[in-house]
Amino acid sequence: MASENDLNGLDLPEFGFLPFDLYVMEKWNPTSPLSIVQQKKQLVEEWIKLGKYGRREYLGTIPFPEEIPSNVPQNLLTPRERAHDGQIERTLFIRTWYGDPSDPASQDKADDDYAHLVEVISSEYGEMGLMMDEFFIFDEEEEFSSSLLSTQSGDAEFSDGVAIPRPGCMPSYVLAALMHCPDQIEGTRIENLDDLPSAEEVEGQQTLLVLVADRKACEEGWVLHLAINHKGQVLPFRVRDGADWVSASYANWSDGQQLTENTENPEADTEMYMDHGGGGGGWD
Known part of the structure; x- marks a missing residue:
């Protein structure tokens, strides 16, 4: 993968713009005994297993900044990852x-x-x-x-x-x-x-x-x-x-x-x- 610093010309969506962001907002447990990485892995796996129809409810809705709980991490994806996540490559x-x-x-x-x-x-x-x-x-x-x-x-x-x-x-x-x-x-x-x-x-x-x-x-x-x-x-x-x-x-x-x-x-x-x-x- 290319360097994280190589962000020239990339569109960097703010937290809340990606469907997975909404899932994190809903499911993040700030009192979980899991580490941040472990909890992220758990959420990503659950997210994928939802399938096409389970993920639909998280499409198309963008929260206002004040609607994002302060104890939900917004850096689970790096800026470069946010720029590429969900793009046309399959x-x-x-x-x-x-x-x-x-x-x-x-x-x-x-x-x-x-x-x-x-x-x-x-x-x-x-x-x-x-x-x-x-x-x-x-x-x-x-x-x-x-x-x-x-x-x-x-x-x-x-x-x-x-x-x-x-x-x-x-x-x-x-x-x-x-x-x-x-x-x-x-x-x-x-x-x-x-x-x-x-x-x-x-x-x-x-x-x-x-x-x-x-x-x-x-x-x-x-x-x-x-x-x-x-x-x-x-x-x-x-x-x-x-x-x-x-x-x-x-x-x-x-x-x-x-x-x-x-x-x-x-x-x-x-x-x-x-x-x-x-x-x-x-x-x-």
Whole structure:
């Protein structure tokens, strides 16, 4: 992510302008035994799990300054995060592989492998920041390392650094990313009620594309593509695509193509390796 000081030209919404602000105002517990970070994480997770229809009541209402309780923190998001939260970007790129924390050589190799992965992905654009907004490229070891997340999570989310997402779950690395932009799960646009799909239909619709740079991606070029629904849950059909096809995947999603359009059975618990005729390898 770019520097917090890089705010040139960004619109900085005051507290109360973002839908998540209203949720914080309603749910913040100043007497909670949790730390501020822990309580924020709890609220972000609850916010995401509300889903499209649960979040609607927080859209479109902006409180007067005097209506904001003095004991509600207004700095849970940094200025740069506030400027990006809920913007048009619908793709998150998350690095989770940083090597074995007890082996410096493994960590150095992981950095080199990740740099190579980014170079291949960027071959069409010159740099990743020209493909997508750099804010949504998450590369912070202390937040996203598979070693750290495997320790914190009660469920097995990684096997030797390789992500093994379970359909219906909210991966901890997705939650960690949305801690920086909780309104990104849906944006801040108020939709016409007449245009909304049924609650049943929306469960299987993709809201976000999450690209995961796990160990298999960094070492073999196979980048994991996850379709995330309106509750932050992984949809059953996943894709592993070669590094040099990531920009095409990103473009297709930006044009409205859901990940499930790559299969005739979107409900199947499947992780498909895309073969574009290059020999079957992630770097081909």
